Amino acid sequence: MNTATAPNYELIQQDGLETSLLEISMGPHHPSTHGVFRMDVKLDGETVVDLKPVFGYLHRNHEKLAENMSYLSSMPFTDRLDYFNSMTNNWAYALAAEKLIEVEVPERAEYLRVVMAELTRLVNHVSLVGFFLNDLGALGTPLLYAFREREKILDLFEQASGARMMCNYFRFGGLRNDVPVGWIGRAREVVDRFPVFLDEYEQLLCENEIILSRTQGVGNLSRELAINAGITGPMLRASGVNYDLRKVDQYGIYDRFKFRVPYGEAGDCYDRFMVRMLEMRESVEILKQALEGIPEGPVMGNAPRVFKPNPAEVYGRIEGPKGELGFYLIADGTPKPYRYRVRPPSLINLTVLRDMCLGGKIADTVIILGSIDIVLGEVDR
């Protein structure tokens, strides 16, 4: 126990009573922190007075490693940034490198990329919602229902890429290999049955009074703060900003699909939860269209495996399931990037944690952190 005074906070002094703030170190090994993440919290009773996120325990030197190996070699390392979404990580990196070497991606590869990315979004949101409810105290049931669905999609990933999580499937100029025979039919089956699960899940949770009272009005993030802090992804949209890179940039072939972008109003934990639930329905819509229109053909363009790009600076970004995932590369004419930088949505969305938690209860901190949707592999890199 430690005594400390938080900035801008006055302790209530009563006659004959000495009070002090309680400083707690939540983490790095705390079940609610989704990895090795620490929150130094100062408490007045149960109210959070100050909060300092501490991270870096999982730092793996990702960026410097990538600067010391060829462009292709760091592709498998991008899987390990946000290990729930290896496919979208691959895509963002491939997009940046494709700008460097200017290759065309074949039609079939573009469609398969969209399919993989949207399946990844389903995987991410479904596990996020599960973990979020786990944090809320709904131990087990929602998480395991979610993981049951996730498993079906991971099976698809395994059949296509050979690995469940570390897919390493995208290549500059296409995909590593075509999907096996019958894969598209199996994917369609999974996609068609997904809304059934969503209906069930909504029935299970969305009207539950305990969830409503614990999430509504908790951890409000105002629109202005969200924009100023550079928040992206479902968290930004939950705060009422209609901004989705799939619509703004229309990278890949997203301009060909009809889908809506759900966004919230209040910017509280419930909105963040619901935006993800609704986004999954839109992902299913995109998947149906993409699986319908998928053409035959090669999946790999004429891209060299190892190359020396001309000196240039590029930034490739996509709408990852967690937010804007960007890769910034500087090429200097050698086979290795001179500078390699990741813009991790998890880390940048985490910066507003303190603002959302101040004044709330300590139990709400756990939910707010859960609703941000961080993966420590990406925060620490």
Added chain:
Amino acid sequence: MSILGGGIFKGMAVTLRNFVGSYFYKDRLTTNDYSWRPNDKLPQRAGDYPKEEGEQRRDTTTVTNYSRNFPMLLHDGGEPMDTVRCVACQICERECPPQCIYIEKSTEKKENASGKPQFYPATFDIDVSVCMSCQICVEVCPFDAIVMNSQFELSTPNRFGGLLLRRDDLLKSNGYYHKIHPEEAAARDKRIAEEKAAKEAKKKAAAEAARKMAEEKAKAEAEANEGTPDIQENAE
């Protein structure tokens, strides 16, 4: 929200339905069922995995067509070191992201499967405790010498030596590759044959042209064409 607590009961109905359903619906039983397989037929080593003749695998997801675990070195059958495809060019060693490959080039050349004198790996080690199964080595190999194995039962009581696969552990025949990854192996073989045919046609055309151009010098030039192509050049 009409009645307080109504939403909770609604949710409880879902869990009840799932609970009851788990006894009746096959797709609710997500655990792989191995009971159909006698105990001694369970995959002890993944080398056994390509099922015996006529045996039907019920689970489709345990080992898939593209499953990859750790790399192996291909040879074309017979005595492994006589037909090994690897020429110790060390590209995979250089490109390997976690740097788990260690190669020592042989000092002298030896005839390989195609009858050409080539270098061969005197040492070829893969530390599977470091390898992350990313398949980059397979993609950069210009000689189709290294491919992914699907063997996954590699546990060993020997922590250091047991997890360091030496050249002779890594050598597997092309037939074995066809067994574990039939589609991929067939496609690879087809591509190799096509490349070989194209190369030979090109060589033939070049020889033909040379003969026509200068008949007295034809023999010398044709011989020069027969010479070993430079490894570094191939690698590019």
